Every structure is written in structure tokens, then in C-alpha cells.
Amino acid sequence: MLFSGTFWRYALAAMLASPAAHAACPQELSIYEDTNGNSLTFTPPQATQAAEHEFTLRIGTAALQGVVMMTKEPERPEAIIMDSCPEGDVTGAELDQCTVWQGVVYGLTKEAKAPFLGKRGTPNADAILLPDVSRLVLDHTFKVALAGPAKVDDVFVMKACQE
Amino acid sequence: MRLTHLAALLSLMLPALAHADGCAIEKSSFGDPDEAYILKFKEMGTFDPDSNVSLKFTLLVKGTKLALDGEVSIPREVSRTEGRITYQCPKGAEGDALAACTIWEGTMFGADKEGNISVLPPEGGDHAPQLILPGLGRAIRMSAIWGDKKATVAPWDVFAYTACRK
Numbered sequence: 544m545l546f547s548g549t550f551w552r553y554a555l556a557a558m559l560a561s562p563a564a565h566a567a568c569p570q571e572l573s574i575y576e577d578t579n580g581n582s583l584t585f586t587p588p589q590a591t592q593a594a595e596h597e598f599t600l601r602i603g604t605a606a607l608q609g610v611v612m613m614t615k616e617p618e619r620p621e622a623i624i625m626d627s628c629p630e631g632d633v634t635g636a637e638l639d640q641c642t643v644w645q646g647v648v649y650g651l652t653k654e655a656k657a658p659f660l661g662k663r664g665t666p667n668a669d670a671i672l673l674p675d676v677s678r679l680v681l682d683h684t685f686k687v688a689l690a691g692p693a694k695v696d697d698v699f700v701m702k703a704c705q706e
Numbered sequence: 707m708r709l710t711h712l713a714a715l716l717s718l719m720l721p722a723l724a725h726a727d728g729c730a731i732e733k734s735s736f737g738d739p740d741e742a743y744i745l746k747f748k749e750m751g752t753f754d755p756d757s758n759v760s761l762k763f764t765l766l767v768k769g770t771k772l773a774l775d776g777e778v779s780i781p782r783e784v785s786r787t788e789g790r791i792t793y794q795c796p797k798g799a800e801g802d803a804l805a806a807c808t809i810w811e812g813t814m815f816g817a818d819k820e821g822n823i824s825v826l827p828p829e830g831g832d833h834a835p836q837l838i839l840p841g842l843g844r845a846i847r848m849s850a851i852w853g854d855k856k857a858t859v860a861p862w863d864v865f866a867y868t869a870c871r872k
Contacts (some may be wrong), residue, residue: 617860618841647841647863651821659862669821674840675813678786679837697813 565566567666568704570650571596573669575699578670583671583699587663595662600624602680602695605687607643613662620660622648622673627686643683644676651698729760729870731826734833737868741765741857742768744868745776745837750829758782760768760828765791767857774851778826787826789814789839793851810845817864837865 575583582601588594588610598613611622628641650660659671660668678691733847736745743765761778776791788811794801795807816824816834816859824834842861 566718614844617847617865619844643794649838649840649863651823653821672813672815672823672838674838675786677782678813679806697815 564586568706569663569665570661570665570703571645571663572705573667573701574703575700577696577699579694579696581695581699582702584705592675594621596660602693603689605685605689605693611648611660612625620648620650622646624673624676626683631677641686644673646674648673667701667704669701673697711743713733713803728832729867731828731856733775733871734867735863735869735871736837736844738859738861738865740859740861742857743861743865744768744862745865760787761826769850772851772856774809779827780828785825787814788812793841793849807847809851810839810842812840812842815840831865833870837861839863839865 571585571587573585577583581603583598584601585598586598590596593612594610595613595678597608598609600607600609605626607624607626609622609624612619614621622642622645623642626641626643629637632673636649642664648660649672651670651672653669670698674697677697678696684692685693719825727816732749734747737743738814745763746766747763750762751802758781759777760780763776763778765774765776765833766772772793774791774793779788779790780786781788790811791809792804792807793809793819796803799807813839814826815838816826817836818824819835823838827839840863842863846852846857847860849857854868
């Protein structure tokens with residue numbers, strides 16, 4: 544390790560103190576990456592749609608479609624990641640087959656606060672946790688054949704802003 | 707030798723290093739932001755070499771007599787920790803019987819103060835500052851323990867370290 548944990552804490556504190564260096568990105572314009580080079584790119588949903596967020600998860604040559612809905616009682620950002628689901632009326636079996644992952648998305652922050660993925664317009668989370676996605680992609684038959692077994696992490700780290 | 711056992715053995719050999727300035731996970735307690743629950747790890751006492759179970763805990767619902775049983779296990783050859791919370795399971799319940807008394811199950815994560823996630827260490831390892839139990843709040847809201855004079859708060863899925871039992 545090049546620098547100690549203390550160094551990073553001070554570096555982070557310095558970044559937080561300077562507003563120019565810590566330009567937050569709206570959540571819906573944030574781009575994340577895992578350690579295998581897979582990317583998770585948020586895109587603002589169409590105003591007419593009920594989704595809180597939409598994103599594209601790129602794993603190798605595959606581009607998967609993600610949708611985040613805020614559900615009630617209790618309020619949670621629930622996401623579904625799909626691999627080219629058919630348009631129009633879709634049966635339960637068809638939806639099962641094209642669903643790669645489903646669950647609560649967590650937005651991790653560098654402060655000690657409990658992580659929660661923010662709504663549209665809120666500052667970006669420092670990292671995104673998709674619990675167990677690393678395992679579930681291995682159970683999925685991709686519509687676009689991958690070069691080998693999908694190597695994906697559960698955590699995607701903030702990389703860039705589309706602003 | 708399985709990873710679980712190796713890690714357990716290492717933590718036994720290096721007690722001073724393992725929790726020099728912390729609390730062993732089996733002695734630690736965690737709470738939700740609404741302070742409606744207490745998640746308390748407990749010492750297992752016996753070491754079963756055939757078991758994948760790495761930790762045991764109790765989940766208490768404050769203001770009620772509800773005490774749920776929790777277990778963490780490390781699946782074979784996978785660097786992941788799985789959690790299960792059950793309520794009044796018959797002894798040795800498996801399959802459908804176990805599913806019927808399960809309140810929540812899923813991958814359980816530790817998270818540090820910088821938001822980095824990890825797997826949970828076995829007994830003897832230092833506690834994580836936070837625990838993530840994905841989907842716990844919804845699972846409790848939909849379960850048999852929800853209702854009048856029972857659980858009335860759907861907890862946030864992230865619990866923070868609160869105390870160490872000496």
C-alpha cells in the first residue's frame with residue numbers, strides 16, 4: 544500500500560473542504576466502474592416514465608438495461624437488470640429468463656452514514672452496491688455470447704460525470 | 707482445509723493482531739438508525755468442523771419479547787458470507803420447513819467507514835463498523851413477525867456497530 548489509511552482520510556477531508564475539487568455529480572449522470580472494467584452508466588429517464596433512474600450495465604460485449612423504482616413501505620430503491628426483454632406483453636416466464644438481477648441498490652458514501660441511493664437530482668453516491676450480482680451473472684445465459692464466464696464485482700466505483 | 711477453518715485458526719493464533727484496537731465480532735452489537743432493533747452476535751461455544759456456520763447472532767425487536775435467531779455461513783469455495791434470520795424454527799428444520807420459519811436470507815456484507823464492503827470475518831475476527839443485510843426491511847415488513855404488538859418498524863438494511871461485550 545502506497546499511502547496509509549490516515550493519508551486518505553486527510554486527503555478526503557481536504558477534498559471535502561474545497562468545493563471546486565468536490566464537484567458532486569447528479570446521480571442520474573454518474574458513471575461507475577468495477578475492477579474488471581465493467582461499467583454502470585446512469586441515464587436520466589424520460590419524464591413520462593415512472594422510473595427513478597435508468598442505467599446501462601456493460602459487461603464485456605453485453606449491454607444490459609437497468610431500471611430503478613422507488614418502492615413504498617418501506618421506501619427502497621429497487622432495481623431490475625434485464626438482458627433485452629421482449630417488447631409489449633411479456634409473460635412471467637419470459638421476464639424471468641431475461642432478468643439478470645433484481646433487488647435493492649445501495650449507494651455507498653465515503654462518510655460513515657448509512658448508504659442509500661439518492662433520487663434524481665441528488666449528489667452521486669461514491670460507489671454502488673448491487674448485492675450478489677457477481678454470482679447471479681454466472682447463472683444467466685447472455686443473449687450476446689460473452690468470451691468467457693462473466694467476471695463482475697458487486698461494487699462499482701464512481702468514475703466520471705456526464706455533465 | 708476450508709477457508710473458514712483456516713481463517714478461524716489464524717485468528718486464534720493471532721489474537722493480539724486480530725483485535726488490537728477493536729472488538730471481536732462475536733462480542734459486538736449493532737443497531738438500526740431508528741433504534742428499533744438490536745443485532746447481537748454471540749459466541750458459538752463449540753466448533754463443528756463439518757459446519758459452514760461462521761457466526762451466530764440474535765436479533766431483538768425493542769419493546770417486544772421477539773428474539774430472532776441469526777446465522778452466518780461461508781459457502782464452500784466462495785468468498786461470500788450468507789446470512790439467515792429465522793423465528794421459532796423447529797430443531798433441525800430443513801427444506802420447506804426451514805423456508806417457512808425464515809424471515810430473511812441473503813448475502814451479508816460488512817462495510818467500513820469509508821464505504822468499502824467486505825465479507826464478515828469468522829469468530830475471533832474484528833467487527834466491521836457496519837453490516838449490510840440487503841432487503842431486510844422489506845423482508846421484516848412482509849413477515850409473520852410484523853404487526854400489532856410485534857415488529858412495527860421496517861428497519862433500514864444497514865446496521866451500525868454500537869457496543870462491545872467484555
